[in-house]
Structures are given as C-alpha cells and as structure tokens.
Amino acid sequence: MSDLDTKAPKTKSEPPRGGELSSANKTAGKGKSTSARKPVRLDEKFAKLGLRKDMDFVLHLPMRYEDETEVLPMRDAGFRGGSTVQVEGEVTDNDIQYRPRRQLVVTISDGTGQVVLRFLNFYGSQVKQMEVGMRVRARGELRHGFLGAEMVHPTYKMVNEGAPLPTALTPVYHAGEGVSQVMLRKAISNALTRVDWQDTLSPAIREHFGLCDFEAAVRLLHNPPPDIDQHALLEHEHPAWERMKFDELLAQQLSLKRAQASRRAKGATALPTVGALTAAFMQTLPFRLTAAQERVLEEIRADLKQVYPMQRLLQGDVGSGKTIVAALAATQAIDSGYQAALMAPTEILAEQHFRKIAAWLEPLGVKTAWLTGSLKKKEKEKAQELIASGEAHLVIGTHALIQDSVQFAKLGLVLVDEQHRFGVAQRLTLRNKAEAGKIPHQLMMSATPIPRTLAMTYYADLEVSVIDELPPGRTPIVTRVVDQNRREEVIERVHAAALEGKQVYWVCPLIEESEALQLQTATETYEMLSAALPDCRVGLVHGKLKPAEKQLVMDAFSRNETQILVATTVIEVGVDVPNASLMVIEHAERFGLSQLHQLRGRVGRGAAASVCLLLYQGPLGFTAKQRLLTMRESTDGFEIARKDLELRGPGEFLGARQSGEALLRFANLEKDQHLVEQARNLAVDLLANDVATVEAHLHRWMGQREEFLRV
Ligand code: ADP
Ligand code: MG
Numbered sequence: 001m002s003d004l005d006t007k008a009p010k011t012k013s014e015p016p017r018g019g020e021l022s023s024a025n026k027t028a029g030k031g032k033s034t035s036a037r038k039p040v041r042l043d044e045k046f047a048k049l050g051l052r053k054d055m056d057f058v059l060h061l062p063m064r065y066e067d068e069t070e071v072l073p074m075r076d077a078g079f080r081g082g083s084t085v086q087v088e089g090e091v092t093d094n095d096i097q098y099r100p101r102r103q104l105v106v107t108i109s110d111g112t113g114q115v116v117l118r119f120l121n122f123y124g125s126q127v128k129q130m131e132v133g134m135r136v137r138a139r140g141e142l143r144h145g146f147l148g149a150e151m152v153h154p155t156y157k158m159v160n161e162g163a164p165l166p167t168a169l170t171p172v173y174h175a176g177e178g179v180s181q182v183m184l185r186k187a188i189s190n191a192l193t194r195v196d197w198q199d200t201l202s203p204a205i206r207e208h209f210g211l212c213d214f215e216a217a218v219r220l221l222h223n224p225p226p227d228i229d230q231h232a233l234l235e236h237e238h239p240a241w242e243r244m245k246f247d248e249l250l251a252q253q254l255s256l257k258r259a260q261a262s263r264r265a266k267g268a269t270a271l272p273t274v275g276a277l278t279a280a281f282m283q284t285l286p287f288r289l290t291a292a293q294e295r296v297l298e299e300i301r302a303d304l305k306q307v308y309p310m311q312r313l314l315q316g317d318v319g320s321g322k323t324i325v326a327a328l329a330a331t332q333a334i335d336s337g338y339q340a341a342l343m344a345p346t347e348i349l350a351e352q353h354f355r356k357i358a359a360w361l362e363p364l365g366v367k368t369a370w371l372t373g374s375l376k377k378k379e380k381e382k383a384q385e386l387i388a389s390g391e392a393h394l395v396i397g398t399h400a401l402i403q404d405s406v407q408f409a410k411l412g413l414v415l416v417d418e419q420h421r422f423g424v425a426q427r428l429t430l431r432n433k434a435e436a437g438k439i440p441h442q443l444m445m446s447a448t449p450i451p452r453t454l455a456m457t458y459y460a461d462l463e464v465s466v467i468d469e470l471p472p473g474r475t476p477i478v479t480r481v482v483d484q485n486r487r488e489e490v491i492e493r494v495h496a497a498a499l500e501g502k503q504v505y506w507v508c509p510l511i512e513e514s515e516a517l518q519l520q521t522a523t524e525t526y527e528m529l530s531a532a533l534p535d536c537r538v539g540l541v542h543g544k545l546k547p548a549e550k551q552l553v554m555d556a557f558s559r560n561e562t563q564i565l566v567a568t569t570v571i572e573v574g575v576d577v578p579n580a581s582l583m584v585i586e587h588a589e590r591f592g593l594s595q596l597h598q599l600r601g602r603v604g605r606g607a608a609a610s611v612c613l614l615l616y617q618g619p620l621g622f623t624a625k626q627r628l629l630t631m632r633e634s635t636d637g638f639e640i641a642r643k644d645l646e647l648r649g650p651g652e653f654l655g656a657r658q659s660g661e662a663l664l665r666f667a668n669l670e671k672d673q674h675l676v677e678q679a680r681n682l683a684v685d686l687l688a689n690d691v692a693t694v695e696a697h698l699h700r701w702m703g704q705r706e707e708f709l710r711v
Contacts, residue, residue, distance in 0.1 A: 040178060046187065049176045055700055057191035060184070061221050061244065061666065062171030065233065068139065069165055069226070074113030077149035080142050087115050087151075088137040088159065091130050106130045107147070108138070115142075116150035135159050167226045169233070188222060200247070200697040209246065209678055217243040236666065245667040246675050251701035252664065253683035254694055260311075268309035268439050271412050274301060275335035278328065280364050285324070287471065292316070293325055296465035300329050300443060303463070304336075304413070310441035313419070316467030317637035318447045318601025319474070323576075325467070326415045327357050329443055334366060334393045338412025341395045341440075343402070343430060345418050347372050347547055348554065348570055353417065354396040356576070361394065371397035371406065374547040402429040411440050419444035447601070448594055449641045477604040477612050479632045481588075484617040490584060491532055493613070498536045498563040503580040505602055506566045509587030510595075518568055519544055525586070526566040537561065542568040569595070571602060578606035588614035588631075589624040593644040596631050604635075623647055 043052075051057050072085040089110035097105050104119040104127060117138055119126065130136060140154030173184045197215040199206070206213070217240035224233055232238040236245065289297065296314060303310035316322050330340035342357070344350035350372060358368040369392035371383045380400075386392035390409030395401065399422070411434045416422060434440040444462075482490060494504050508525050511518040519542055526540040539562035541553045550570075557565045558577050565571075565580075583603045588596060596614070603610040614628055630643045667675060686694050 042179075042183065045176060045178045049174065049179065051187070054191040054195045057188045058195050058218055059244075059701070060173060060188060061218070063174045064172050065169035065224065065230075066139070066172055067230075068170045069167060071137070071165065074110045074115050074149070077113055077115055077142055078144075081144050081149075082141065084139065084141050086137065086139040088135065089115070091132050091134050091136060094127065094130055094132055096127065104130075106136070108136050114148065116145060116147045117154055117156065118145070118150055118152045120153070129158060135161055137163070169224050169228070169230065171222055171224075192219065192222065198696070200693060200700055202693070205682065209682070211243050211246055212239045214243065214247070216240070236668070241666065242675070245672055246679055247697070247701060248664060249667050249672070249675055249679035250682055251697055253680050254687065254698055255702055257683060257687055258694075258698070263311065263439055264308040266309075266437065266439050267307050268441055269336075269338060269412050269435070270307045271304040271333045271336035271338055271441065273336040274332055277335045277361075277364055277366065278331040281328065281331050281360065284360070284364070289324070290321065290467070290469050290471055292467040292469045293321055296467055297325055297328055299463075299465045300325070301332060304329065304332055304441055309439040310443065310463070312443050312463045312465055314443055314445045314465050314467070315449060316445075316447065317470070318598060319470060319605050320447075320467040321471055322417075322445045322447075322467060323353065323356070326417070326443060326445060327360060329413060330357075330394055330415065331361070331366075333413035333441075336412065338410045339387070339390065339393055339395065339408055340413040340415060341401055341408070341411060341430065341433075342397075342415040342417065343422075344396075344398060345422060346570065347374065347398055348541075348550060348575060349417065350396060350398045351547070351551060352554070352576060357394070357396065366394055367392050369395045369397075371395060371400050372547065373398060373400045375400075402433075406433070408433050410435065414440045414442045416442070416444045419446050447598065447637055449638050473607050474604060475607070475609040477600060477610045477635055479600065479612045479614065479635070481614045481616060481628045481632050484587075484615050487615065490613055490615065491529070494529070494564060494582065494584065495533050495536065497582045498533065501560075502563075502582055502608065503557065503560060503577065504564045504582040504584065505571065505580055506564060507571070507583065507585045507599055508566065508568050510569060510590045515543070518542075522566055522568050529564060529566060533564070536563050538564045538566060540566045541570060543570045569599070571599070575602055576605060577602070579608075581606065581608040581610040583610070583612045584615060585612065586615045587617060588628060589616045589620055591627075593627050593630060593640055593647065596627070597637055597640045600631070600635075 046052070046057075049060070051060055066084075068086055070086065071088045072080065074087055074089060077085070077087065087108070087110065089108035091106055092109045092114065093105075093107035095105045097103055101120065104122040106117040106119070107114055108117065109115075115138070117130075117136070117140075135158065136156050137159045138151060138154040138156040140151035142149055142151060144150070171185070173181060173188070175181060175184055199214045201211065201214070205211075220228075220238075220240045221233075221244070229238065233241075296316075300310070300312060300314075303312055314322055314325060326342065330342065333340040342350075342353055344353055351370075354368065354370050362368060367386070369383045369386045371380065371387070375383065383392075383395075384406055387395050388407045388409055395408075400406070414430050414433075416430070431439055431442065494506070497504055506525060506529065508518065508522040511521065522540060522542050526538060529536075530538045537556075539553045539557050541550055541557075545553070553562075553565070554575075556562045557580075560579060580603050583600060585591070585596065585599060591599070600612045603612060612631075614631060616624075616628060620628070626643075626647060630640060634640055634643075669676065686697075
C-alpha cells in the first residue's frame with residue numbers, strides 16, 4: 001500500500017481549503033461526528049470503495065462529468081433557476097445570520113449582478129476565508145431566495161482574478177465517506193503513472209471487435225479532451241466506453257465460466273438413491289404429478305447422481321407445483337443418507353413449507369427442523385443441535401439458515417425457494433455449508449422467468465428446468481380492472497363470495513414511502529370490512545405481527561375459520577390456500593407487473609373458478625395502464641415477464657438486493673446486448689485457446705469481486 005497517499009488525516013476534519021472544490025456542507029457536517037472517534041486511515045476509506053491496487057483506481061472511472069469550463073455572468077442568474085451553474089465574483093458581504101437558524105450568508109458580485117451563497121454548516125475559518133474583497137468561484141444549483149439568486153451549499157473555491165478555467169469536462173467520481181473528489185483525483189492520477197498498461201487484448205482481437213486501445217480509453221475517460229463528443233461521453237456511447245464495457249463483460253463471462261469449472265472440480269457427494277422413503281412418499285401423494293413435473297424431476301434426479309454439484313434453476317409459473325418437486329429432490333438426498341435444507345425468503349412462506357412438508361414426510365420417519373431468526377434462543381439452539389448432529393434430515397427456514405452458527409452434519413442438497421429474492425452472497429453462504437472441500441447440490445426455484453440477457457450473463461452457468469403446465473382441473477383466473485369508486489360493489493361481491501363458502505384475499509396498497517402508513521391502511525381496511533360484513537370473519541396479516549400471531553392468522557385462514565384475509569404484500573410469495581378464490585388488490589396501479597402476478601397467483605389454486613379484482617385510482621399513467629391491461633389479458637407468467645421487461649428494462653430484475661452487489665459498473669444489459677454476445681463468444685474462444693490472456697484479463701478486472709460472481 002506504499003504507493004498510495006496513506007497519511008492519516010488530521011484528527012479534526014478540516015473545512016475546505018482554498019484551491020479545492022469540495023462541499024462545505026459534507027465536510028463540516030461530518031467533522032463533528034468523526035472528531036471524537038479514532039481517525040480512519042485514508043487507505044481504509046479507499047478500500048471501502050473497493051480501491052486497493054493501482055489498477056482499482058485506474059478503473060474507478062467517472063460516474064459523470066461536470067462542465068466547469070464556463071462561468072455564468074450573474075446578470076443571467078435570474079433566468080437560470082433550478083439549473084446547476086458556475087459563477088465567480090468578489091465577496092461584497094459576509095454575514096452570520098441567526099434566523100431561521102444559524103447560517104453563513106456570503107454575497108458575491110461580478111459587476112453584472114450578485115449571487116448569495118448560503119451555508120448552514122460552516123467553520124469559523126470559512127467565515128474568514130470568504131472575507132469581503134476575496135474572490136470566490138462557486139458551483140451549485142441556482143434558486144430564487146429572499147435576496148434574489150442564491151445557492152445553498154455550493155461547492156466553491158477561492159481563486160485569484162483571472163485564474164484559468166478548466167478547458168475540459170471535470171470528472172466526478174463515486175466517492176465515499178471522508179473521501180473527497182480531490183483526494184480521488186489525486187490518487188487516480190498517481191495510479192495512472194504507475195500501472196502496467198499492457199493491453200490484455202491482442203491487436204488482432206481489438207481489430208476483430210472494433211475496439212480501441214485500453215490505455216487510450218482509460219486516459220480519455222479520466223481526462224476528456226475539450227473537443228470531445230459530450231453526448232457520447234455522458235451516455236457511455238463513446239468508443240472509450242465501449243472498450244470498458246466490452247472488457248468488463250468479457251471479465252464477467254470468463255469469471256462465470258471459470259467458476260463453473262472450479263465448482264465442478266470441487267465436486268459434490270453423489271445422492272444416487274431413489275429409495276424407500278421416496279417410494280413411500282410417492283404412494284401417499286394425493287395427486288399424480290403432471291407430465292412436466294415428472295420431466296423436471298427426472299432431470300433433477302440425474303443431476304443428483306453426479307459427483308459434481310447440481311446447479312439448477314427450477315422455473316415454473318405461480319401454482320405450477322414446484323414445492324412437491326423440491327420435496328421429492330429432498331427425499332432422494334435423505335434416501336442417500338444426506339441432509340437437505342430448504343430456504344425461503346419470508347417467514348410466512350418458510351413456515352408454510354415447513355408445515356406442509358413436515359406433514360408429508362414426518363409420518364414417513366423424516367425428522368424435520370425449523371429455523372428462523374425469530375425463534376427464541378433456546379429453540380434456536382435446539383434446532384442447531386438437531387442440524388449439527390444430523391438428527392434432522394430436513395431443515396426448513398429463512399436466511400437464518402445461513403448464519404455462521406448453523407453447522408450441518410451432512411448437507412447434501414440445498415433448495416432455495418423464490419431464489420430471485422435472495423442476494424448472490426446469501427446463496428453462496430449456504431453453499432459453503434457442505435462437508436469440507438465439497439459443495440452441496442443446489443436447486444433454485446423461481447416463478448420469475450429470467451430475461452435472455454440475464455440468462456446469458458449472471459445465470460450463464462445455470463441449468464434450467466421448466467414446469468410448463470399447471471396441474472389439471474384449474475380454471476383460469478378471471479381478472480377485472482375496477483375503478484376505486486366502485487368499492488361498495490366490490491365489498492358486496494366479497495360478501496357474496498364469503499357467504500358461498502369461498503375465501504377472499506384483500507390486499508392493501510403498497511405504500512413505499514412508509515411502512516407505518518401501510519400498516520395503518522391495512523388496519524383501517526380490516527376494521528372497515530369487519531364493520532361492513534358483520535356476518536363474516538375477517539383476519540388481518542402484516543409484516544409487523546409477531547411470528548406466532550402471524551401463524552395464528554394464517555392457520556385460521558387455512559382452516560377456513562376466517563373467510564376474508566386482509567393482507568399487506570407479506571402474502572406475495574408462495575402462500576397456498578387452495579380454497580381462496582377471490583382476490584382484491586387495492587391501488588393495483590402502484591404495484592409492478594411481476595408483483596401483481598405473484599399476488600394473483602394466491603388464487604386459482606383449487607378447482608373453483610377464481611377472480612382477481614384490480615382496484616385502481618385514476619387517472620392512470622401510460623405504464624400503469626399498460627400493466628393493468630397486461631394483467632387483464634394474460635395469466636401466463638412468461639408473457640407477463642416479457643411485458644415487464646419491455647416496460648421496465650432488465651435492470652430491475654437485478655436490483656442490488658438480487659445481485660448482492662452491483663456487478664456491472666459500466667455496461668448496461670439492455671443497451672449493450674450486442675457486446676454481451678461478443679464478449680461471450682470471445683470468452684469461450686479464449687478459455688479454449690489462450691489461458692494467458694484469460695489470466696491477464698481476469699487479473700486486471702476482477703480482483704476481489706470474483707467471489708461474488710460465483711452464483
Ligand atoms: P408453486 O409452483 O407456485 O410453488 P405450489 O408448489 O405451491 O406451486 O403448488 C400449488 C398447488 O398445487 C399446491 O396446493 C399443490 O399441492 C398443488 N399441486 C402441485 N402439484 C400438483 C399436481 N400434480 N396435481 C394437483 N395439484 C398439485
Ligand atoms: Mg412456491
């Protein structure tokens with residue numbers, strides 16, 4: 001680390017010095033909180049940003065650029081409210097005001113007009129620094145204040161008259177706590193002088209794919225020349241960006257394929273026995289497997305017999321019967337003398353799996369353990385003991401399963417339900433719980449089909465099984481889109497259904513800003529329905545209930561003791577009460593398509609014809625309208641996912657929650673599909689023919705990020 005500027009910062013954060021553009025607000029605000037603590041070394045702060053080696057700094061490319069090449073004459077400031085501009089002038093007034101709160105108010109003038117700079121957090125040294133007569137260059141958002149044009153907390157620096165303006169766009173980097181743009185710029189420009197610029201791609205490859213030189217691209221992005229095509233630069237369309245995106249995607253492809261190979265090399269325990277337990281279980285099933293279930297089960301059985309780990313995604317629309325397939329995979333593991341673990345994203349879902357699967361398998365002698373975060377300490381320890389001793393054959397739970405304290409005796413198979421709800425890191429941890437040196441077989445389940453670009457990238461090494469038919473006897477769900485004004489009619493309909501012995505879900509609106517508000521709405525709806533329908537029993541379930549309370553409510557609904565269940569989106573995934581055949585979703589316009597599809601999938605699970613009423617509040621925007629129409633027209637999860645992708649783009653499929661970390665920094669899966677394909681082809685070729693290039697490229701691009709790609 002000797003090559004970095006690693007001097008520990010002074011104990012007290014300093015206010016911005018002259019000559020540096022930095023946000024006075026940030027520095028001053030933080031000064032208070034950090035001064036008491038031990039100072040964090042600069043290299044540690046950089047490390048938090050993933051910046052350790054010189055090449056990390058070199059590849060820390062600007063997030064955006066600012067145009068500081070111009071200064072706006074202040075006479076024009078009045079016309080530019082709301083935009084971010086740069087002004088420069090002499091301080092004509094410098095005043096600390098106390099109303100409405102203590103603040104520093106500095107007025108600067110350039111002879112054509114004046115602008116007020118307002119600082120709510122400031123140091124005494126700043127008051128001195130901006131004495132009357134001093135010259136300030138300030139950049140910030142203009143707005144119209146009491147005294148005319150003003151900027152609140154502009155970035156600024158002290159300059160001498162005639163100080164030259166930058167001639168090129170100024171890069172703005174992703175920074176972190178205690179790391180300023182200036183520090184980053186300095187560290188990056190130092191690193192630029194030291195790294196090995198050897199291009200990892202040969203001239204022949206560059207020519208073939210029309211790529212520019214690596215060094216030239218990087219240097220240009222850090223220091224764009226004044227005459228650059230600014231649009232192409234900002235939109236990541238410039239050839240320099242193309243090169244970065246290609247390199248990044250290539251690294252990703254190489255890394256995925258490598259990970260796949262190394263996973264295979266590590267090996268897994270074969271689970272070959274489809275034995276007595278599985279046979280007995282099949283005997284007790286109340287229904288026959290569909291042809292699609294049989295087919296995917298065969299695929300899974302064949303995988304489990306191998307001595308390298310299965311890595312399979314079981315895809316099937318909501319209600320297609322994935323759980324039973326997973327349970328049959330588990331019995332194969334148990335028949336073969338190993339443990340299986342099933343992890344679900346929510347407590348309600350995990351609980352439901354637990355009770356259902358335990359009811360199937362415990363009579364056949366399978367010992368099942370239950371583990372979630374909300375268990376009491378004693379119960380948790382008891383469960384952990386069962387798991388560690390191997391007494392429990394099957395373990396079901398939430399992400400509590402992946403905690404360090406959970407040790408498996410002989411984990412052979414991991415089942416992950418609704419896999420897209422988990423981060424990559426979480427799935428990886430469970431994988432590390434097999435016997436030393438081995439990896440458990442993994443089956444992931446999802447009702448959300450993977451868009452093609454994602455299948456080619458993040459999930460490139462996954463086998464996929466698809467259940468493409470629903471169990472027989474289901475009548476398709478009829479979906480109606482209903483104006484909120486007709487709520488009374490809807491309540492009548494709910495009433496009628498309940499009186500006929502049907503069960504109803506009433507889903508309360510998603511209120512993203514406030515969980516408390518969401519809860520309040522659910523409670524009010526519950527009270528409203530209880531009052532309006534005194535001859536029906538109404539239940540209420542939401543995320544804030546204690547697990548035991550939640551269970552009571554769900555139990556009562558499962559047993560048809562309550563007819564109407566008012567719920568927040570906690571019921572979104574997996575909940576299975578086949579007798580429920582009417583669903584009302586309030587403010588359906590606030591939900592995403594896949595969420596609506598998941599929710600709607602809670603009905604249509606039994607023989608009764610099911611109805612889903614999507615209540616909306618107009619006027620509807622274009623996208624919201626498209627979403628509701630799609631829901632009305634289709635019950636096919638794949639079709640809905642395709643539409644969803646069209647309306648939202650693939651980014652959303654991979655929110656931070658899913659990827660564990662934003663893995664692609666520069667490329668955009670939707671816009672850069674052509675690059676994804678090219679990179680993939682090249683990766684295959686290089687892995688077969690040019691190990692040296694593979695090594696060099698991965699070394700440059702992956703560093704410590706590689707582990708995250710081992711999905
Ligand atoms: P999902 O694929 O959404 O997880 P589930 O596994 O919860 O679906 O199954 C939905 C419902 O269908 C459950 O009540 C389940 O018992 C039932 N089911 C599953 N397979 C069949 C089948 N082959 N025939 C009839 N019902 C089935
Ligand atoms: Mg399910």
